[in-house]
Each structure stands twice: as C-alpha cells, then as structure tokens.
Amino acid sequence: MQNVSCDICKKKVDNPMTGRSFFYYAEHSVCESCKDNLELQVKSAVRTKDPYSFDWYSKFIGDSITKAIQKGKI
Ligand SMILES: [Zn+2]
Numbered sequence: 025m026q027n028v029s030c031d032i033c034k035k036k037v038d039n040p041m042t043g044r045s046f047f048y049y050a051e052h053s054v055c056e057s058c059k060d061n062l063e064l065q066v067k068s069a070v071r072t073k074d075p076y077s078f079d080w081y082s083k084f085i086g087d088s089i090t091k092a093i094q095k096g097k098i
Pocket of ligand 1: 030031032033034035054055056057058059
C-alpha cells in the first residue's frame with residue numbers, strides 16, 4: 025500500500041487517494057485540510073490581483089506551498 029503524508033503538516037494521509045484524500049500542488053502532496061486553507065489563501069489573493077495571469081497564479085501557488093512547508097502549516 026502506498027504511503028502518503030502531507031508535505032505541509034507532515035500528517036500521514038489515511039487511505040490515500042489522489043484528488044480525494046490528498047492533492048498534488050506544484051509537485052507536492054497536500055492533505056485535504058491544508059488544501060482547503062491553501063485555496064482560501066489563493067482565493068483572496070486572486071480577488072485583489074490585477075492584472076491576473078495564469079503564470080502569476082502557478083507561481084503564487086508554488087510560493088505559497090514552499091512558504092507553508094517551511095512554516096509547517098498554512
Ligand atoms: Zn496537511
């Protein structure tokens with residue numbers, strides 16, 4: 025059985041299933057609760073971002089995850 029833990033909070037994901045109990049962002053595996061927090065963070069940043077571009081968006085997600093991994097939380 026595959027062993028997956030969240031790159032951000034380091035918690036082991038029970039019964040890992042991509043797109044359901046864990047998610048890939050910028051090549052990192054992220055658990056559901058960290059994904060929810062990440063999306064909240066990204067959503068509020070996207071709302072105020074002008075001009076908006078997909079490059080900026082991908083980079084923002086990557087940077088947010090890198091920062092979250094360093095802090096151990098989002
Ligand atoms: Zn997590």
